[in-house]
Amino acid sequence: MEQIIANGLYLGAQYALIALGLTLIFSLMNVLNFAHGQMYVFGGFVTYTVVVQLGLPFIVGLFASAVVLAIMGAAIEKFLFAPVVRRSKRDESTMLLAAGVAFFLDAVILLFFGEKQRGVPKIVNGVLNLDMRIIMPYDRILIGVLAILLIVAFIAFMNYSRTGRAMRALAQDKMAAQLMGVNVSRYSMIGFALGAMLAGLVGGLLVTITGVNLGMGGPTSVKAFLMIMIGGAGVISGAIAGGFILGMMESVGLTVLSAYGDITYLVIFASLMVFLAVRPQGLMGKPWG
Amino acid sequence: MHKRTFLKISALAAATMLSMPLMAYAQNATLKVGFVGVTSGPAASWGVSNQRSMETRAAWLNELGGVKIGDKTYNIEIVPFDDQKDPKRAIAGMEKMAQDGVHYVVGPNVDDGAAAVRPVAEQNGIMYFPYAFPKELFTAPASNAILGMVANYQSGPAIYKFLKENKGVKKVAFVAANESDPLSQRESGIAAAQALELEVVSGNVTYQVDTTDFTPVLLPVIQASPDLLVLSGVSPANAPQLIRSARELGYTGLISTETGQDASVLLEGAGELADGFISVGGASTPELASDTMTEFVDRYTKMFGEYNDESNTKVYALEYILETLKANPAAIDNVDEFKKTMDTFEAANPFMKGDAKLKYVGMTSFGQKRQVSVPLVVNEYKGGKFETLFVGTVD
Numbered sequence: 001m002e003q004i005i006a007n008g009l010y011l012g013a014q015y016a017l018i019a020l021g022l023t024l025i026f027s028l029m030n031v032l033n034f035a036h037g038q039m040y041v042f043g044g045f046v047t048y049t050v051v052v053q054l055g056l057p058f059i060v061g062l063f064a065s066a067v068v069l070a071i072m073g074a075a076i077e078k079f080l081f082a083p084v085v086r087r088s089k090r091d092e093s094t095m096l097l098a099a100g101v102a103f104f105l106d107a108v109i110l111l112f113f114g115e116k117q118r119g120v121p122k123i124v125n126g127v128l129n130l131d132m133r134i135i136m137p138y139d140r141i142l143i144g145v146l147a148i149l150l151i152v153a154f155i156a157f158m159n160y161s162r163t164g165r166a167m168r169a170l171a172q173d174k175m176a177a178q179l180m181g182v183n184v185s186r187y188s189m190i191g192f193a194l195g196a197m198l199a200g201l202v203g204g205l206l207v208t209i210t211g212v213n214l215g216m217g218g219p220t221s222v223k224a225f226l227m228i229m230i231g232g233a234g235v236i237s238g239a240i241a242g243g244f245i246l247g248m249m250e251s252v253g254l255t256v257l258s259a260y261g262d263i264t265y266l267v268i269f270a271s272l273m274v275f276l277a278v279r280p281q282g283l284m285g286k287p288w289g
Numbered sequence: 290m291h292k293r294t295f296l297k298i299s300a301l302a303a304a305t306m307l308s309m310p311l312m313a314y315a316q317n318a319t320l321k322v323g324f325v326g327v328t329s330g331p332a333a334s335w336g337v338s339n340q341r342s343m344e345t346r347a348a349w350l351n352e353l354g355g356v357k358i359g360d361k362t363y364n365i366e367i368v369p370f371d372d373q374k375d376p377k378r379a380i381a382g383m384e385k386m387a388q389d390g391v392h393y394v395v396g397p398n399v400d401d402g403a404a405a406v407r408p409v410a411e412q413n414g415i416m417y418f419p420y421a422f423p424k425e426l427f428t429a430p431a432s433n434a435i436l437g438m439v440a441n442y443q444s445g446p447a448i449y450k451f452l453k454e455n456k457g458v459k460k461v462a463f464v465a466a467n468e469s470d471p472l473s474q475r476e477s478g479i480a481a482a483q484a485l486e487l488e489v490v491s492g493n494v495t496y497q498v499d500t501t502d503f504t505p506v507l508l509p510v511i512q513a514s515p516d517l518l519v520l521s522g523v524s525p526a527n528a529p530q531l532i533r534s535a536r537e538l539g540y541t542g543l544i545s546t547e548t549g550q551d552a553s554v555l556l557e558g559a560g561e562l563a564d565g566f567i568s569v570g571g572a573s574t575p576e577l578a579s580d581t582m583t584e585f586v587d588r589y590t591k592m593f594g595e596y597n598d599e600s601n602t603k604v605y606a607l608e609y610i611l612e613t614l615k616a617n618p619a620a621i622d623n624v625d626e627f628k629k630t631m632d633t634f635e636a637a638n639p640f641m642k643g644d645a646k647l648k649y650v651g652m653t654s655f656g657q658k659r660q661v662s663v664p665l666v667v668n669e670y671k672g673g674k675f676e677t678l679f680v681g682t683v684d
Contacts, residue, residue, distance in 0.1 A: 003508065004505070007502065007504055007505045010502070011501075011502055014501070048557075052557065106329065110329065110333070114337075114594070114595065115328070115333040115334050115337040116334055116525070116551065116553070116554055116595075116597070117334070117525055117526035117529065117554045117557075117558060118554075118557060118558075119529060119554075119557040119558035119559075120557070121557065121560050122560065127537050127539075129539070132539075135504075135537070135538055135539065137537045140504075206501065209501075209502075210501040210502065210530055211526070211529060211530060211557070211558045213333075213334075213526045214329065214330065214333050215329070215330035215332070215333060215499075215526070216499065216501075218330075219497075219498075219499030220499070223499075250505070251505050254496075254505035254506055254508075255505055255508060255509065259493065259509075262467035262495035262496060262497065265497060
C-alpha cells in the first residue's frame with residue numbers, strides 16, 4: 001500500500017507540473033494547446049543535448065530547456081496564435097493551429113534530434129528501500145521534490161508577482177483587466193511563454209528518468225488534457241489536483257488491476273466519462289467557464 | 290586555326306568531358322524499391338533504420354555506377370512512405386507503390402500493418418519484406434510476403450534453451466506492451482517456455498506504450514521472483530526504462546527480449562543497470578562483420594550522423610531483392626519469376642566474413658521459403674556495447 005501511494009505521489013507531481021502549463025495557456029487565451037506534449041519532448045531533448053552531447057552540468061541543461069522553450073512559446077504566441085485570435089472569432093481556428101504546431105514540432109524534433117530514444121544518465125544513484133514496503137530510487141525522489149518546489153514557486157509567482165496578478169486578472173475577465181490597464185497582448189505572450197517553459201522544465205526533469213523520444217508528445221498532451229478536465233480547465237489548483245488524482249489512479253490501477261490485463265486506462269477513461277457527465281466543468285471549474 | 294575558334298572548340302571539349310560521367314550516370318535506368326513502414330511516433334526507430342539502411346546502400350551502389358541486372362544497369366531509387374504504424378496508412382502506402390509501378394517493397398514493421406497490405410500486394414504483383422511475425426503471411430496460400438528478420442518464435446526457444454542449460458533458469462515472467470505485436474510475441478514466448486518445461490510465474494502483465502513510470506507495472510512481476518524476465522516485443526524506447534525499473538526494484542535475475550535493440554540507447558537510458566541484458570542482434574559484431582559491413586556502418590554514419598544497431602539486420606532486405614533480380618532479370622517486373630528463383634537462389638553474403646550465403650529459408654516454420662536468411666545473433670549488453678552470446682541459424 002505504501003508503495004502504491006509513493007508511486008502515485010511521484011507520478012502526480014510530474015503530471016501536475018505538465019498540466020499547469022497547459023491550463024495557464026487555456027485560462028489566458030482560451031487556446032487548447034495540442035502542442036504542449038511536443039514542447040515537453042523538445043525540453044527533454046534540449047536538456048539531453050546540453051548534458052550528454054555538450055557535457056555540461058544537468059542544472060545548465062534544465063536552465064537551457066526553460067529558456068529555449070520560453071522563447072519558443074513567446075514566438076509561437078506572437079507570430080501564430082495572436083494574429084489568429086485577433087482575426088478569427090471561431091475557437092476551432094486556434095485548435096487547428098495548435099494541431100499544426102504539434103505536427104510541425106514533431107518534424108523539427110525528428111530533424112534535429114533524430115528518431116532514437118534519448119536519456120540523461122542518472123543524476124543521483126541509489127535506491128531508498130524501507131523494508132521492501134517502499135522502494136524508490138533517490139533520483140525519483142529528487143525529481144518529485146523538484147517538481148513540487150516548481151509547483152510551489154509557480155503558485156507564489158502567480159499570487160505575489162505583478163506579472164502573475166496581471167495574468168490572473170486576464171484569466172478572470174479579459175475585458176475588465178484591459179480596462180484596468182493590463183496589456184493583454186503582452187501578458188498573453190508572457191503566459192504562453194511561461195506555459196511552454198513549464199513544459200520544457202518537466203521534459204528536462206524527466207529526461208533523467210523516463211528518457212525522451214519523438215513519439216511521446218501526443219500521449220503526453222492527451223494525459224495533460226485528461227488532468228485539466230478532471231480538475232477544471234483553466235484553474236491552476238484544478239490542474240494540480242487533476243495531476244495528483246491521475247497519478248494516484250494510475251498507480252492504484254496498475255497494481256490492483258494488473259491481474260486483469262492492461263485495463264487501468266480503460267477504467268480511468270470510463271470513470272472520467274461518468275464524472276464529466278455529472279460534473280462537466282471538472283472539480284474546481286465554474287459551470288460558466 | 291583562329292584563336293577564337295580554338296577557344297570555342299576547347300571549351301566545348303572541356304564541357305563534354307566534364308559532363309561525361311554525369312551522362313553515364315543519367316543513362317542508367319531507374320529501379321524503384323519501396324519502403325512502407327513507421328518513421329514517426331514511438332516506434333519510429335524501427336522504420337527509420339529500415340529506410341536509412343536502404344538509402345545508404347542505394348547511394349553506395351549508385352556511386353559505384355549502379356546495379357547490373359541482365360543487360361541493363363540500374364540506379365536504385367528508394368521510394369519511402371511513413372505508415373505511422375497505422376494499418377490504414379500502410380494500405381495507402383502499398384497502393385501508392387502499386388501506382389508508382391514498384392514491385393518490391395520493404396516493410397511494414399508491425400503485424401497489423403503487414404497483414405493489412407497483403408491483399409494490395411497480392412493484387413498488384415508486389416513482393417514485400419515485412420518485419421512482422423504472423424505465420425499466415427508466410428505460409429501457403431500466401432506467397433508475396435518474405436519475413437525480413439528472425440521471428441521471435443524462432444529466436445525465443447533458442448534463447449530460453451540456452452539460458453536454461455547455461456544459466457540455470459527455471460522460472461520465467463513475461464511483460465508486454467498492450468499492442469498486437471508484443472502481445473502475440475508474448476503468447477508464443479509463453480508457449481516456447483512451457484515447451485521447455487520452464488515455469489511461467491507471470492504472463493499477463495501489460496503496459497501502455499506511452500508509460501513514463503514502469504515501477505507500478507513491474508512491481509507485481511518482480512514479486513513473482515522469476516529467474517528470467519522476458520520483455521516481449523519491447524521497443525528500443527521502452528527497453529531501458531523497463532530494465533532500469535526492474536533493477537531499481539531489486540530484481541537481480543536475467544532480462545531478455547527477442548527484438549533488436551540499440552546499445553547507445555541502452556547506455557543512455559539505463560547505464561550499467563542494462564549490463565547482462567540479452568537481445569537479438571544482427572551481423573555487425575566484430576566476429577561476424579565483413580569489411581563491406583564495416584564500410585556500410587561508416588557510410589550510414591556519415592550520411593545520417595549516427596548509426597542505428599537495428600540496421601545490422603535491416604541492411605539485408607534490399608540486398609536480397611537486388612541479388613535475386615540479378616539471378617533472374619525477368620523478375621524485374623514479374624514477381625512470379627522472383628518466386629520461382631527464390632527456391633534455388635544463393636549468393637555470397639557481403640556483410641559477413643567467410644563463405645556465408647544469402648538464401649531464402651523458412652521451410653521449418655512456414656513450409657515454404659519465405660524468409661531471408663540472416664544470422665540469429667544473440668547478444669549480451671555489457672559496458673555500452675553488445676557482446677555475442679551465441680550465433681544460430683534458421684532453416
